[in-house]
Amino acid sequence: MSKIELKFQIPKDQTELLIKALQRKNAQKMQLHTNYYDSDDFKLSQHAVSLRQRLQDQNCVQSLNIQTQNQSKHSEFNINFEQQTNPALNLQAYKYNKHIDKNIIKLLNSLQNNLRLQFEIQVERWVTISSFQNSKIQVQLDQGQISHNHQVKDLIEIKFQLQQGTIQDFISFIFPYIKRYHLCLNGYTKLQQCYLLAQGLTEYPTQNQSTLQLKHHDSKAVALKKMIQNCLEHLLPNSTAIASGYFNSQHVHQARVAIRRLRSAFSMFSNWSQHVDPIWTKQLAIIFRQLGTTRDLDVIAEEIVPKLLKAGAPELKLPLSTQQTSISLQQLFQSLDFNNLILSLFQFIHQPNIDSSEKNNQKISIKKIIQLHQHIQRDVQNLLEQDITTLHRIRKRLKRLRYSIDFISSLYKSSEVKRYLQTLKPAQDMLGQYNDLILAETFFRNNIKNDPNAWFALGWIAANQQHQLQQAAHYLQIFANIRPFWHSA
Structure with missing residues (x-):
């Protein structure tokens, strides 16, 4: 059975208040x-599959969980072991x-003699089911620890699951919790946190964009x-890392790329749905600009300065990625505005499809791309x-153009694309x-009074700018004369 759910990080100072609020709603407490x-x-993890046994009230449930392409949905298959507290794994039940x-079945069969206990999670769970409008929504708060080979990490999170009803009710129910308890979206599962612990990492892994598969019979709205779902799967793990404070410059870069992809999707294809809110593009632009300054400094520090030092530059004064900058980025992705925007996009993705008619998306999708290609020419x-x-x-x-083609590439011959x-x-x-050289030139020119060595940087930049521009002109001319992939469709 597929489930629609959203998970959030909880600030430590809000945990007890949130537990008391759930207790007032007659939440049940259990040890898991x-x-x-x-x-x-x-x-199993490499194939987006998890296999677990959970002990609850002296009964054990074995679950096979298979992540779908849509990361907010998954399929779960359960086996109950009544009155058994430590049963052997049962893989035959899935056969x-x-x-x-069938490929998952084959994978399980191939690993049946090699499966080992890798992680343990012990939590105190509070669960309540609320009726809201015409919907039923489960709220689940977990507080405890995860462990792997004697390594231990604290765990706290809250999850909302739509059990019955509409996506509109689901989002409307969640929003007051976010506002009251300062919750922020969590793009990582418990299991991903386990793997982080196993690898001894303090920073979450960065998430790059994944391949999108469209179908020729998809309606424009679908x-x-x-496209938007694919972008959110790219954005949320990176925004989660930044909001938690465990991030690096690559998380910031990938968050910017994901937001630019969202903006491109709405810029090129917003007329495919009547439910696109114009305010979303304005909000995304604001977030993108807020990330821009940090990303520019990272580019100068991590890409330009090493080249300068290799060229013999003297020591240069650079503003480090200061603690204040890191805090401002955390606050950006913890903010009510950001989380409200993501909830709006999530609702857009999951609302029922009215237009289910089959269209030739190959022809429809390419119109604006052709126009953009011609503009560049x-x-x-x-x-x-x-x-x-x-x-x-x-x-x-x-x-x-690049991001738009990424969205629709599955509709065309892969070799031509x-x-x-x-x-x-x-x-x-x-x-x-x-x-990047233009950005660096502006930075070092503004820094001359504080650092006379900036003159060396400006000289090196001036010497390289024209060469870089000539290279760009060369490759752009080649691109302008290429036979587009849609001509072979």
Whole structure:
């Protein structure tokens, strides 16, 4: 059975208040002890599968959990062991289950002699089911610890699950909790936190974008929802890491990429649905700008300065990624505005589809992409004579084109799309590197009074800018003359 659910991080100073609020709603308290099994090289995890046994009230339930492409949904298959507290794993029960993919069955069979206890999670759980409007929603708060090979980590989270009713009721029910208890979305599962502990990592792993698979018979509305869902799967793990304070510059970079992809999706395909709120693009633009300053400093510190030092630059004064900057980024993704925006997008994704008619998405999707491609073709004429504003516009168009093609690439011949993108990428990269030099020039020019060594940096930047621009012009000209992939469709 598929479930719609959302999980949130809880500030430590709000935990007891939230537990008391659930107690007033007659929440039941229970002790749970969960064991997770996998091979020593974590083969199940690699296939987005988890196998666990959970002891609750002297009964044990074995669960096979299979993550779907939509990360807010999953399929779960349970086996009850009544009055058994430590039963052996039972994999045979899944063998003839028609609802489980045959490849998962094969995987389980291949690992049946290699599965070991890898993680233990012991929590005190508070659970209540609330009736809201015409819906029933389960609220579940877990507080406890996870352990792996004698390593221990504290765990606290709250999860909301729609058991019956509408997505509108679900979101309306959750929002007051976020506002009252300062909750922020959690893009990581308990099991992912276990793997973090096993690897001895303090920072969450960064999440890159995943491949999107559209179908030719998807309606326009369904296709747009899939695009937004794909972007959220990219954004939420990175925003979770930043909100928790355990992040690095790559989390910031990937969060910006995910937000730019969302903006591109709405810019190119918003007319595919009548339910797109124009305010979303404005909110995404604000968040993107707030992330921009930090990302610019990271680029200078991590990409430009190493090149300067290699070229013999003297010691340069740089503003480090200060604690104040880190705190402001945490607050950004902890904010009510950000979490409310994500809830709105989540509601958009899961609302029922009215238009289910089949369309030729291949033809529909390409119209604006062709227009964008043609704009870029005109832009690259006399590129070396263009001003910085025009160059920046070309760079933004290249990115929008790249992300838009990523969204719809599954509708076209993969080899032709790959050829097209392989020509687009160096043009985009070279123009991006030129933009980095422009950013660095502005930074060091503003820093001359505080650091005379900045003159060396400015000289090196000036010497490299023209070369970088010529390289960009070369690759853009190649791209402008390429035969587009849609001509072979």
